[in-house]
Amino acid sequence: MLKYLTIFDPSRSHGEDDTYRELLLYHQFVRNGDQRDGNDNGERPEGGTTNNVKLSQIGIIQGIWTLTQSLGGVAEETEKVIELDKETILVIKVEQKYFIAICLARDKQASVSSHFYLKQLWLSYRFFNLKYGLFDNCNDTKLSGLLNEHFVIFWNNIFLKPDIMIRKGLELLWDDKFKVAEFPQMKDPSWESKIIQDILLAKDSYLGIKDIALYHLPKSNVPKKNRLNNKTFGFMRNFTSNLETLPDLSNWIYHLHSVYDELSSHIIAGNVHYKELPTEDQQPATNDNTATTLRPEDNVTSNANFKDKFLHNLTLPISFAYDAVQEVGATTGISSSMSILRDYIPRWPMTTTQEPQESPRMGMNAHNNETESELDRSRYAYLISPMCAELLPDGYKLQKLKLKFTDTDKELNTYDCLFWYYNDVLAIIICHEGFSKIWDQEYLKDLSYKLSEGVRQFYEVAFPTVTHHHDSVESFAYMLVTPTQIKSSIPTCYGSHDTLDVSPLTLVINGLDSMFTGGLGNHNTDDADDGEDNDNDNERNWGVDIMGGLFGYGDSQKVTVKKKKLEKRVRYTNFIDSMDDDKLWELHVMIFKFLESLKNSRRQDGFIEERLLRLNNGVLCYIREDRGNDELVIIVKNWFEMDTMANEGSNGLFSSLGKDVTQWWDSIREGE
């Protein structure tokens, strides 16, 4: 459990009298039950921790840092872990002078190592850089406010929903690298050239759009049998080779995806966070806590399955909408059923430039065509674009991100980023700050169409249809960590979703979004089962949306199969995909321990270490670390299932893993 978070800069103090200047942020995490005199946001005012205590805490951290550095520390040291009997303090030093420290209560039963928290600490700093730039470049008067806004929300989410820590599994261990999606059966990369030709090299985009980063982010909360393998998750490609901050940008997207299970306009705009519900003794006992119950006194939506936590939307217009709904509901006595509610939502007039968008390909009647393929039933739209309603905050129109392209930028530079999706594919369109075309609705629609054409082609080649016997299950799982990228087919841990089609959290988001997207002017869909949404296709668009297929990969596939019995698309699964979530996390922890011990290896530079571990629980794990080339390979197999006869004669550590592994490795090497 998190205890406190602090950020301080010792260089701001010049004497004993002004040590308080060092402290830039101090936040104590408190639960509802502990909150006696706190405010709504779970923050305890001065009464909780006195300034003296705060200053003494940062003083001792600083003292420990200096002491340990003087006894054999290296100048480039940037992180330290201080372990006490009852708590662990993680400290990182950034920009040569700022310290960020977080304190965790030690729980011997906890399976999440403090190392994972340390990596999250780095990520929280990197994401701050992405949004606001370096600490040093922030105005002194604004810095504390920005730190508060960013770090407190980031860590409060983890505090309230600790399973975020396990969502990314081992991939979290490399905060400076990013996960890359792989589609081994994709033979034809022509979709990429289509995007290059039609968009990046097009006359009206050229030099305006700097880059487009594409990600494949399949839903995590689908039944396991329908889940795509983790190797298909992550970064697909971008179109420049010099985006230095690509790892941070990618990890930011993955983080949002793992925290909220999916991406929506609110999430990307940064208007969403978790909040704890008041405990029973603090709230009236009359609420039935159903998914659609809205309570004006809290301005929240709750769900019984969500363990007293809910998504708290801070978007002011939406809050206003809630109030309006509640007001109407209260005065008329009408139930809060979502379908009825939608009729009472005030409808803002559309801006004069905004026209209802129609997809040239995806007409309203498309879903009636029985022979239409699954891909034709896809949905795509902008998540963040100037096409959203004018009343929404600027964060919904575009995201200003601090990025660095090595060819043009000496340091972090501000770029305007639009977010667009097509089913599970997210595109971040990175534009120069002065690129005014993005304010042109027609241009955006055209851009959206061109992107959809490219991505549709991608889907066709990345997920070819297969007959049953061709969709083989790989007998091994791997993780390959290179200097900047992570390739992994080891599934990450999403918790048990087998009994829940959609998590309660998702329901709340869906409710909000369908309420405000209403007719979905820029939400192109022709899904047969979403007819209710389509009824309002000509209505105004709020410009808020949730990416992904409405039913996830598996379910939409299921629907299609009803229509077309033969169609089945490759899922790239391996033998671990069917593993229980508990055991899967156990496997992650075990591999983490192997990696921890590898970290202690004191071999000389220029030596490669290989390990082949065989445990009595069936795990066969091969690890190869090449520090010179910053490369790590992890391969997991089930040695109960290994065909020893087939591997006879292959007695090296790697070659003994089997032909399938060596063939995979050869294909990786060929691809480089």
Next chain:
Amino acid sequence: MNLNENYIDNTHLIPASKKGNQDELSRGRPSDPTTSISINNETAIFQPSLSPATSMNALPRSTNASFVGSMRSLADLRNPPPLSSIHMSNDDNDAATSLMTRLNESIYSFDGTLSGGNHTMMRSIVSNEIPNVFQKTDDYDKNFFIFTSAGKPIFSMYNDAGDDDRQVSSLMGIMTTIIDYFKLNNSSNLKMINSNVSGLKFIFLDKSPILLMGYSKRGETSDEILKQLDLLHSYILSTLNERQLCRLFTKRDNFDLRNFLEPTDFENLRELCHLMNGKLYPDLLINSLQCLPLRKSIRTRIHTQMLQQLTQATSHDEITRGTLLYGLIVSSHNKMCSVLRPRGHTLHTTDLQLLFSLIWNQFQNIDNTQELWVPICFPKFNSSGFLYCYIKFLSDEQEYGSEQEETEGRRPVLVLISASKDAFFPLKVFGNKLVDSLREDGLLDYIVHSRGFRVRDVPAPLVHHFIYKSKRHVQYVMPELELNENEDELSEEAEIVRLSYERKLQNYYQQLHNTVTSDDGVELNGSILNYIQWGEEEEEQEALPDDTSLHFQRENIRMMGLCWITPKFELYVICNNGVTDKEMILRSAQKIVSWCRRNESRLFIQDGAIF
């Protein structure tokens, strides 16, 4: 008489009728140690759909080009082959494979016959040296500090008391402040500070009124450093005992313990540090004691003699019941030979490690006629009081007086432990009678001259060195260290070479052990088999104008080790350089395990003499 020949698998000593069985054992039967990797379905992450694979018993078919490195150094002396000859044609494959296998297995061939009773160290034809793949250690990579709760320094590994005292004092002051801060404000003890980039670890052990801190960059786990600190603290307790220590500090918080400790105590602390950091000392790493291999009948006779003498002594009222708590015979290099103990009681490993260390560091210079009566606190047995040890070195002057010089400093010792401080004379009488009876029985010869076994005594090809620990006995065995240098040479240079070799082995074992344990010392899995290979990155070698590179090509470094942890035993194996065939290594490991199990009663003290 050669003790080794009695338990090594020398086929020439085995009757022809039993030879067949012996060979079968040497190869490792399918049901042999492999059964130790048992399938636990409850904890299994992966479930078998078929019966467990038996690949561990699969015989290796091919050998490996990397062995050629060793072969060439021999063959090239006569007729250097071109490098391309390593890659042989298919037609020659079988013959070449057979030849290479035989050569590989004969890497420990000797230039003389192995004759019984000859103790002379025979050098292997092929160099059996192993390269070091680990970073060089620096004195400043590691240090231990012992200080009082008031911040007064007591000891530091690289700072003698009095040397640069001000610097150490200020450092201790800061550390005490930090430790106290967390105690006062968080009611929590500081345990560890870890610098991830440099790998520097600071470990704290609070044994108020004494605090210990160790830092290291040498890749040890926290548990390892903690064990080392605990041993240092135990040493201090062994000289003072906890009650006395508390009394000293209750009266005066800022008491300077340095004034109370003897110079020999500081020497012993330094020796302990040297033992833990500069020598091959797996005792602490695998938490067990080394045992002297002896034939079962010999050990049984020793135990019988011990019991008989005790029975006689008690029946003649020479020793009152309960006077003798424990009796130990410890051979050279701290190897346990025999134990006399009351039923249901054993001494803690740490207590014995301390005792042995004390004996070899402090008392080795006394002559055979002298006896010692030493009060020692065994902290894990009872940290508040002393036990009294009667210590007598053993030797057989009559027959082996000429060899005394050789074994000087490494004599076996008899230790009799009593709770009574007045028991010196009864124990002296008992000890003398025991030694006399052992001498009369010819058992003392075995104790004095037994030298353990060598790696070549175990039919495990391509193994450079190994440690086998029997978990049930909390004891381990390992082959004698063999250096290519002449062992008789006791020069300073030889000692440096030996120390460097020991450190190298210690590094390998430490790294092997760390691969199967977590940072807090817990085994990663109840049953685990782990191969580790360290190899140089492949670099393209530039061709020289002439063929010099063929003659003087440096041997590639490719070291392999194996850890095999089961509920019954732990095995750590270091292979010769160039070995990359894991099946062959597994076969050797199986042979080692099989050999150790077969000779278990010789290699380990089963129960000791129990009264």
